[in-house]
Amino acid sequence: MELVQGTLDVLVLKALQWGPCHGYAVSRWIKATTRDVLSVEEGALYPALHRLQRKGLVESEWGVSENNRRAKFYQLTPRGRRALEAEAATWSEYARAVEQVLGATGPEGR
């Protein structure tokens, strides 16, 4: 499935919750966790990462990957953690509200 606009950022933040990752790892994790339902358009991933960095929600550092190659690692900043919590809460509310609407059985309350 294509990502709804704006969800990429919160997914990336979540992907980084447990520690620094490089960009490829983030994309793999999202695919794995959603059991391939959501696919990240790779071309949008890196702009998103840099955007989050500009906003001060993540910071980056060059490091060495598991197979000894140079890669850029991203990790959450304290601000990023707070933003992730807020975003996650908002999403849950949003999802609940949409579910309620879609689960309605009759036209009452119109």
Place this chain on the structure above:
Amino acid sequence: MELPRGFRRAVPPGLGRYGDGVDDEIRFHIESRAAELVAEGMSEEDARLRAQAEFGDRERAARAVRRESKRGGGAMAVVRWMTEGGRDAALAVRQLRRNPGFALAALATLALGIGGTTAVFSVVDGVLIRPLPYPDESRVARIWPVAAGAEGGRRAWSVPDLEDWRARSRSLSALGIYTTSLGGLVVPGGGVPEEVPTAYVTAGFFEALGTPAALGRTLPPEAEEADPRVVVLSHGYWTRRFGSDEAVVGRALDTEDGAYVIAGVMPPGFAFPEEETELWTFLSNVAQESVPWRLRQVRVFDGVGRIRPDTDPATAVVELTGVARALATDLPDTNAGITSVELRPIREALVGDVRLPLLLIAGAVGLTLLIACVNVANLLLARGTARGREFALRAALGAGRGRMARQLLAESLLLGVVGGGLGIVLGTAMVHTLVRVAGDLLPRTSAVAIDGRVLAFAVLLSLFTGLLFGLLPASHLTRTGAPGPASGARDAAAGSESGRLRDALVFAEITLAVVLLVGGGLLMRSFAQLRSVDPGFDTEGLLVAEMIVSDARHESGEDYLSFRDRLLEALEALPGVTAASTAKEFPTRGMGEVWTWAVPGDPPALPGEERRAHALHVHRDFFRVMGIPLVRGVPPGDAPERSLVVNERLARDAFGSAEAAVGSTLDVGGAAGVPIRAVVGDVRHADPASPAPPMIYVDDRVNTRRVFAFVVRTSGDPLTLVAPFRQALVGLDPLQPVRSIYTARSAYADAVAQPRFFALLMTLFATGSAVLAALGIYGVIAYSVRRRTREIGVRIALGADAGQVRRMVVAAALRPVVPGVLLGLAGAGALSSLLSSLLFEVRRLDPLTYAAVAMVVMAVAALASWAPAREATRVDPQVALRAE
């Protein structure tokens, strides 16, 4: 430049470098995916292709990341801007060092242009713009009573008139009169006594100007009542004579007339009425026997006043006119006819005459700077086109157009700043030279200096110039830098567009140069006309020495004459001297006294409308020594003559011709029926552009003054007579000072010095810009010949001869020149109306000047293209065809 770890922790997130290495990131991503696919069993080749396909458009992703990193504001942008700016600057410096010839040419051009502009700005600032040292200067004005009628015009002041005006006027808070023509205080100076330029002033003078003293006080009215024998020093005199001693107030200044108490010292920059004035003292110190200034008719003073704060100048003029009229009615014998007033704000009075020429010079130097900019822009374009490949490559690697343009601009800004620095040094030297040369010609040169204002101007000018000549090449070159291999054909195509641009710049240069050359040419012709005016006497081999015979040791008119005669005898005995004589003043420096005259029997003129002439007291040999021709009548004899000599102008005005004048009589200076003995040729006075004024020459044995200008005719160089003259004088009276001593030639040259100065300056800039334009043409043509080497080689191989090739090159060179010349001539014609008030006997559309300029410019352009044209014919076709 990787920011250190600690720095990154300290700095808020979001700051710091990113956007770099995105290519590495993407590569790592794709390789990781490929590795995964290989682990699942795919071949390396297939895995790589698949991973790339999955990723999608790398370029777009990379660009998106870069766009992201460009957004963002505040401190982050500044850091990025600084690091990139630093890199641009370093790159620019490297580029310039790799092309020293180009850098040198550009820097030299810029240094001259910016230096000249800075120097002229400094002069214009000091003379025209800087505030005068008088508080609230718009209220200070020179004031003249004005007489109506045919011989009307400004009149001078007298002390009784001053007192009446002061009492009656309501719009002036202060009014004072002054003079500098009474001879200065004579200060014994350990050896030779020195006559110090002194201004004699009345109360009200310093109040009108308003400048407070730097030390002590000025000359307020109370001081005059207490004890008028006080003196105020100029700042320069205080520095020179008293070594800036702060305890000078209250000390005595010894003069020939006795001791004066020093009341105060004026601040630097205060120079009224003249730059040379070094002492101010009360007029009441001048004895009545010397100058009967208590008489109302002794009108020899100038006036300055201050308008009340609550009045505006127009109202003041109206009110003062009323005062004049009232006085004319109340005092018909002395003031009739003086019925109005002229008020000229002090700034206008001081600098009004030089404003136009100075502004024209400023315009000229601005145009020269423009030409310099055009030259450098052309240089940059030429070099930039050679770097076409470099730009194409960088564009292919993803450099944005703005980025490349910014780097080019960095180069031109660097050129501008370094050129500007050199220009400031050059400009400082130019200013010093200008002030030394033009010190007497321009008012307020003491205010001209290279200071903070001028430096700030120079810096801004350098930056602006850098932007100006850099913008065009930067925008043009980066536009044509498209990705792809640079081919010779593409280069040629880009070259022709660059070529048109270069042609346009040459066209602009030529136009500006022609305008300047026409201006310079007109002024030079005008100056030449001025110089060719016959002064009316022989200026060669004549020494002039002015002195006021001290009345300390001589008492009567006979004493003065006997002193004069003894000195003349001593002078004529000097080797090399052919003759010597005296007059009260020397014609180009002084006008003599102003007397009224009338033809006996004519109806009496209305008061205030009497006819006026200049009266000069002369020794009997004066005309002979000066070389003033005797037109009619008899030369003076040995006995004192009561009769008059007049000049041709007066003879014509009074009697219609010289013949009619001789033997007739004039009522003059209070005496009736004085016979006219002879008529002599006209002599020009201070301004050769004005016609000779009417003159009456009086035998000084009959009417004696103690002011003498000795004129000494020599067969050799008059300057060699200076020391012998002084010696002869010392032999007669060691305490007699000489006011000034100079050659007649330099005095007459001084009269035309101002027009000469401006004409020379204008011509200097015009020539400079012509040279620049010629260099520009040469550079452009040489460059385009080199680029067309292949084409020329082909032509020669196909049978074209040297002459054809040369003609082709020269024709290409002249293509922008001819329209440039035409437009320049038209522009010069349009602008020449600005010049017309400065031209003497030269039409502003003088065909000779315009034609000469056109021919000179065309010739120079042809010459500048000749060398490259000759080069072109030497092209070896084989080499050319192989060349790229």
